[in-house]
Amino acid sequence: MSELLITRHERVLHLTLNRPQARNALNNALLMQLAEALEAAAADPEISACVISGGQRVFAAGADLNEMAEKDLPATFDDIRPRLWARIDAFPKPLIAAVNGYALGAGCELALLCDLVVAGDNARFGVPEITLGIMPGAGGTQRLIRCVGKALASRMVLSGEAIDARRAQQAGLVSDIYPPALTDEYALKLAATIARHSPLALRAAKQALRQSQEVGLQAGLQQERQLFTLLSATEDRREGIDAFLQKRTPQFKGR
């Protein structure tokens, strides 16, 4: 049985972390498979969005501590993991995390890297690295503070304590909460809704949202306008507006 299950639901790719014996710990091999699956999906015009989930009980409970423990300073300096994370982060299409149960350490960082997080009401988010004498190393201090603010991010990073789904939703980490038995289903439904839109518009909108974290407001507004202008040259834009005016469902072609 593969450690990453890959299924297709029309234009949505569903990736399921499947290392139950290790509570879906994200070792290098699994991160590599994730990166490869996403790169293949990025190149596949038939795929518009992707959902990553981990099953009903645990999303991913961290990195693989055995792998990490073996690395001294020079080895950590040359670690392949930052490159793996960068490959995952480079996925240009909408990426949804469907989180049931624990999303801790690298698991939490994976969820934070996604564009959207929906959660089961049993979900718990945390970065407990500090309790191991280390700290988050894949965005845990950076993406967390940008989405939940300084107070809660500092509390989570410095105490190592996790928060539940409700708190994560109030803080802005999670968009929707569902019963765990339905989380994957609703995440796929949301992905299907997203996947109905123009692939080019989705990529442009995602890029604009991402850039808001990189540059100041004025530069961000400029980039947004450029992307907006780019879309005006697409067939899909004409189709989208025509379909709306003619009260029919648009047929987007990704052109």
Add this chain to the structure above:
Amino acid sequence: MVEAFILSTVEQGVMTITLNRPDRLNSFNDLMHQQLAECLTQAERDDSVRCLLITGAGRGFCAGQDLNDRNVDPSGPAPDLGLSVERFYNPLVRRLAALPKPVIAAVNGVAAGAGATLALGCDIVLAARSASFVMAFSRLGLVPDCGGSWFLPRVAGRARAMGLALLGEKLSAEQAAQWGMIWQLVEDAELADVSLQLARHLAAQPTFGLGLIKQALLAAETNGLDAQLDLERDYQRMAGRSADYREGVSAFLAKRPPQFSGK
């Protein structure tokens, strides 16, 4: 030989938990808490347990925290009562609320302090005619715990909750029944039979669905209408996929009594 402060039996889907320190009106000490927690673990894990029935041994139901077990030396340093609340009472209330099976309290006699709030927080409360509820906390300078300050206004309404909690007077089971704070008042001699019968009935019902009903009603205490409507949609979706729903519909169509598995 460790004393059994909690007696528990499982029969016909019912786990009967008897608080068993009759000489101390079944008041809680740490060991009794630990033994109760072990029973709950079993109730949570064992699918054959489909209803919980909590009652007391002897003449009382539960007198709350055993004060002899707490540091009450007036000249000593102030005790940290929050510790036992955090370690024992809060997990107990949370676990009973989260248990996806009905929990019945058969209040056989006086229920005081945490004993009263524990009983009133159960899903269905039966009380013997001679039983009583005493919010004893205020008389000692304390605050209703074991969920008391949350459950009381919800079962009694704000005015009565305030009166009960601030005055700490004894409330007869009869009055509690008249005020709608409990499900049923039962003659003393019949309480054991009536409560066990009810528990056995519930244990033969669609447990998965009952668990969802319980969670839905608890969620309604904090949800707005919109959120609750969404929750009803989700829970109905899950209930509709249960084996018991299929069984219920098949039995109805075949005009035979349903055999629910609880799944």
